[in-house]
Amino acid sequence: MASAVTTDAMIPQSYLIRDVAKETYDTFTLKLVPDTGSNHTQFQPGQFSMLWVFGVGELPISISGDPGEHDRLVYTVRSVGQATNGLVTRTVGEAVGVRGPYGNGWPMQAARGHDVIVVAGGIGLAPLRPVIYEVLSHREDYGRLVILYGARSPRDLLYRKELATWSRQKETQVLTSVDYGGMSWRGHVGVVTTLFKYARLKPARSVAMVCGPEIMMRFVTRELENYGLSRSDIYLSMERNMKCGIGFCGHCQFGPHFLCKEGPVFPYEHLRPLLEKYEL
Amino acid sequence: METLERVIAEHPFLADLDSSFTRLMVGCAKNVRFNRNDYIFREGDPANEFYLIREGKVAVEVLPAQGKPIIVATLGEGEILGWSWLLPPYEWKLNARALDNVRAISLDGKCLRTKCEDNHDLGYEVLKRFARIIEQRLEATRLQLLDVYAIK
Amino acid sequence: MGRAERGLVVAESALAARERSWNGAVSLEDYALLAASEMGCLISTLAREGYSVVGPTLRDGAVVYGPIESAQNLPQGWTDEHAPGKYQLEPRNDGALFGYVNSPQSWKKFLHPPEVRLWEAERHGSSFHILNNEPKPEKPKALLGVRACELAAIRIQDRVLLEDRYRDPIYEAHRCRAFLIAVQCTQAASTCFCASMGTGPVASEGADLVMTELTGGGSHRFLVRAGTERGSELLVKLRTTAATEADLRQAEAGVQAAADGQVRSIDQNGVQELLYQNFEHPRWEHVAARCLSCTNCTMVCPTCFCTTVEDTSSVTGDHAERWRKWDSCFTMAFSYIHGGSVRNSAKSRYRQWITHKLAAWKDQFGTSGCVGCGRCITWCPVGIDITEEVRALRDGGNHGDS
Numbered sequence: 001m002a003s004a005v006t007t008d009a010m011i012p013q014s015y016l017i018r019d020v021a022k023e024t025y026d027t028f029t030l031k032l033v034p035d036t037g038s039n040h041t042q043f044q045p046g047q048f049s050m051l052w053v054f055g056v057g058e059l060p061i062s063i064s065g066d067p068g069e070h071d072r073l074v075y076t077v078r079s080v081g082q083a084t085n086g087l088v089t090r091t092v093g094e095a096v097g098v099r100g101p102y103g104n105g106w107p108m109q110a111a112r113g114h115d116v117i118v119v120a121g122g123i124g125l126a127p128l129r130p131v132i133y134e135v136l137s138h139r140e141d142y143g144r145l146v147i148l149y150g151a152r153s154p155r156d157l158l159y160r161k162e163l164a165t166w167s168r169q170k171e172t173q174v175l176t177s178v179d180y181g182g183m184s185w186r187g188h189v190g191v192v193t194t195l196f197k198y199a200r201l202k203p204a205r206s207v208a209m210v211c212g213p214e215i216m217m218r219f220v221t222r223e224l225e226n227y228g229l230s231r232s233d234i235y236l237s238m239e240r241n242m243k244c245g246i247g248f249c250g251h252c253q254f255g256p257h258f259l260c261k262e263g264p265v266f267p268y269e270h271l272r273p274l275l276e277k278y279e280l
Numbered sequence: 281m282e283t284l285e286r287v288i289a290e291h292p293f294l295a296d297l298d299s300s301f302t303r304l305m306v307g308c309a310k311n312v313r314f315n316r317n318d319y320i321f322r323e324g325d326p327a328n329e330f331y332l333i334r335e336g337k338v339a340v341e342v343l344p345a346q347g348k349p350i351i352v353a354t355l356g357e358g359e360i361l362g363w364s365w366l367l368p369p370y371e372w373k374l375n376a377r378a379l380d381n382v383r384a385i386s387l388d389g390k391c392l393r394t395k396c397e398d399n400h401d402l403g404y405e406v407l408k409r410f411a412r413i414i415e416q417r418l419e420a421t422r423l424q425l426l427d428v429y430a431i432k
Numbered sequence: 433m434g435r436a437e438r439g440l441v442v443a444e445s446a447l448a449a450r451e452r453s454w455n456g457a458v459s460l461e462d463y464a465l466l467a468a469s470e471m472g473c474l475i476s477t478l479a480r481e482g483y484s485v486v487g488p489t490l491r492d493g494a495v496v497y498g499p500i501e502s503a504q505n506l507p508q509g510w511t512d513e514h515a516p517g518k519y520q521l522e523p524r525n526d527g528a529l530f531g532y533v534n535s536p537q538s539w540k541k542f543l544h545p546p547e548v549r550l551w552e553a554e555r556h557g558s559s560f561h562i563l564n565n566e567p568k569p570e571k572p573k574a575l576l577g578v579r580a581c582e583l584a585a586i587r588i589q590d591r592v593l594l595e596d597r598y599r600d601p602i603y604e605a606h607r608c609r610a611f612l613i614a615v616q617c618t619q620a621a622s623t624c625f626c627a628s629m630g631t632g633p634v635a636s637e638g639a640d641l642v643m644t645e646l647t648g649g650g651s652h653r654f655l656v657r658a659g660t661e662r663g664s665e666l667l668v669k670l671r672t673t674a675a676t677e678a679d680l681r682q683a684e685a686g687v688q689a690a691a692d693g694q695v696r697s698i699d700q701n702g703v704q705e706l707l708y709q710n711f712e713h714p715r716w717e718h719v720a721a722r723c724l725s726c727t728n729c730t731m732v733c734p735t736c737f738c739t740t741v742e743d744t745s746s747v748t749g750d751h752a753e754r755w756r757k758w759d760s761c762f763t764m765a766f767s768y769i770h771g772g773s774v775r776n777s778a779k780s781r782y783r784q785w786i787t788h789k790l791a792a793w794k795d796q797f798g799t800s801g802c803v804g805c806g807r808c809i810t811w812c813p814v815g816i817d818i819t820e821e822v823r824a825l826r827d828g829g830n831h832g833d834s
Binding site (some may be wrong): 008010014021054057058080095096240243244246247248251255261277 | 555562794
């Protein structure tokens with residue numbers, strides 16, 4: 001068996017597909033269980049794995065499951081090209097290669113004792129879902145939970161049943177908005193920043209975790225600052241090209257930071273000078 | 281029962297407004313209600329009022345050449361609906377429809393326009409506040425246009 | 433974020449440990465003389481010790497590092513002329529064996545190979561099985577003729593590939609058993625600037641043997657000292673004579689000449705800030721108008737380490753392989769994410785390369801990423817000069833006649 005750090009962090013472990021659930025017309029949630037060796041899985045909210053499909057390729061995908069469940073790894077994948085399509089078209093019982101988990105994860109420790117504001121755009125809700133699970137299963141360790149979620153249109157919304165369940169938890173507020181409504185949508189229409197005014201926030205004791213397209217994150221952080229959050233209490237999850245996931249290939253550099261080692265989560269205070277630079 | 285003056289004075293839109301101005305505004309104000317799916321105004325109608333929403337949600341819609349109306353924004357409690365009363369031709373450019381039961385304060389735009397012409401200080405205060413709203417809506421609209429979640 | 437802040441436990445390289453145990457002040461007694469005629473013996477002794485010897489050879493009108501079997505393979509009597517975008521071999525009349533400055537490619541291709549198969553896999557129904565994941569044992573290499581800048585580059589790659597969060601097993605397999613014989617420069621090429629980078633011409637720690645070629649006075653010889661215990665053990669197997677003060681002085685003068693002969697430099701003071709704070713400097717447009725994104729600079733650079741991972745499969749779909757190949761930040765694919773490349777313009781890619789090399793590298797690994805070997809200047813088809821670009825950023829104007 002491959003041992004420790006030296007041997008091959010580049011060799012995928014075999015996991016079996018246990019379930020493929022359709023979230024939307026192009027997004028699927030895969031449940032994977034270990035194929036051989038230890039049955040135990042472990043990850044921090046915000047971490048990602050490198051998922052490999054035989055004959056197709058390998059991709060970094062955020063883990064979107066419950067960190068309290070140690071017998072599976074769950075991923076929500078949007079099919080946007082050949083490699084992601086390869087993942088979402090797997091069937092139950094097929095093997096997929098998994099490396100990781102990699103990355104530094106969301107600041108759950110720093111968020112203890114604070115209100116947690118989760119701001120998600122599109123598929124960005126997937127890497128934040130583990131945060132929601134973690135907060136809801138350790139309720140006394142955290143303050144209020146506010147979930148602000150923006151998607152393109154009603155048919156792009158992920159985890160609709162869970163969103164409803166979460167909104168019924170105590171001290172939890174869930175607000176959802178879409179960019180394009182439709183006749184049957186009776187919810188908010190507008191970008192996710194327009195939801196802030198409805199959120200019950202205590203900026204002084206809040207930690208915000210933001211994930212979505214980079215433009216959306218820039219608008220959101222500006223709005224969070226307008227509402228009184230400090231830059232060191234706002235965290236973003238960044239995305240760049242990744243090939244190895246272990247700090248050797250050099251592709252994931254953002255400024256001087258290797259996203260696979262020092263990220264993908266960073267405090268906004270740290271990122272601000274970098275985000276301003278076009279084509280960094 | 282709250283007086284109209286107090287509700288208007290305490291509304292965030294009018295914060296820091298001189299109390300004499302608040303009284304001027306109150307003179308043009310009245311409570312209104314809309315039922316679910318009522319049209320508050322329609323595209324093309326004369327625009328002579330604007331609304332401070334107190335309760336409920338309002339959809340701002342565009343009527344396309346074909347197909348169903350498209351909701352471009354929703355506004356809720358505490359928000360201001362309508363600025364076409366402020367500038368000529370004083371006509372609504374979009375529809376506004378109540379998505380549920382809506383309670384609002386309606387301000388008489390014609391009345392307020394006259395008061396603003398007579399009192400430019402009041403006019404400037406009103407324009408400043410609307411400029412802010414228009415700026416926020418514009419920024420949000422631009423972000424919406426970018427269609428950031430679409431597959432490229 | 434500094435490494436200390438992240439609380440990393442650093443995997444210590446076996447090399448650093450070995451060097452620390454071999455620690456002695458250098459005096460005349462530590463030196464010996466090896467006649468140039470004994471070079472063949474050095475090579476055959478290394479071969480007998482089980483090394484596969486690699487060194488400078490003549491090929492395709494250039495000095496190229498490749499397999500060496502005898503001293504006849506060395507580029508005796510040749511030197512190299514370098515200029516931006518220009519390289520030319522010229523004869524020399526002193527019969528020096530190492531009379532060139534540096535080769536187009538560095539030793540990188542032997543320690544961090546350009547193409548490596550990481551593993552292969554077979555599909556069985558709906559599952560897969562990975563085979564052959566152990567690196568195949570190879571004879572260790574002896575690198576003969578490592579320049580000071582190249583030695584510094586190897587140590588920089590040690591830091592990146594062995595001493596960070598993960599250890600690269602492939603680099604480790606090639607590097608840790610490699611025997612390094614440094615040969616210090618006694619002349620500089622016009623594109624060299626190792627002196628200003630603090631990486632040469634004196635060889636730093638890390639070589640098993642350090643030699644300086646001495647010609648003239650009717651006596652062609654090498655001043656040599658051991659840099660490690662392993663080097664010392666090899667040295668006793670060779671026929672050497674005692675070195676004199678005069679030999680030492682001649683060697684020092686030679687190395688000094690290599691330093692004095694350098695016409696290019698990078699002023700290291702504040703170079704990090706210079707790059708970080710000039711993201712929108714007009715000079716970038718000037719470079720962008722010339723840069724072809726040909727990736728030559730990254731290929732010839734001895735410290736560039738970026739790679740890509742390629743997964744392939746057979747036509748039948750039963751067999752898959754994962755390969756690791758050299759990559760370059762100058763390609764569009766390098767920064768591609770869904771929606772497009774982050775660095776679309778040649779300007780942004782050149783800026784990324786030089787900023788990483790001279791600024792970000794320091795934050796990441798504690799030293800500059802550049803060793804001043806000048807290869808990127810020599811081998812750039814349009815002659816872009818990294819030292820000139822730094823100067824232009826500092827001076828705020830446009831330099832050069834391009």
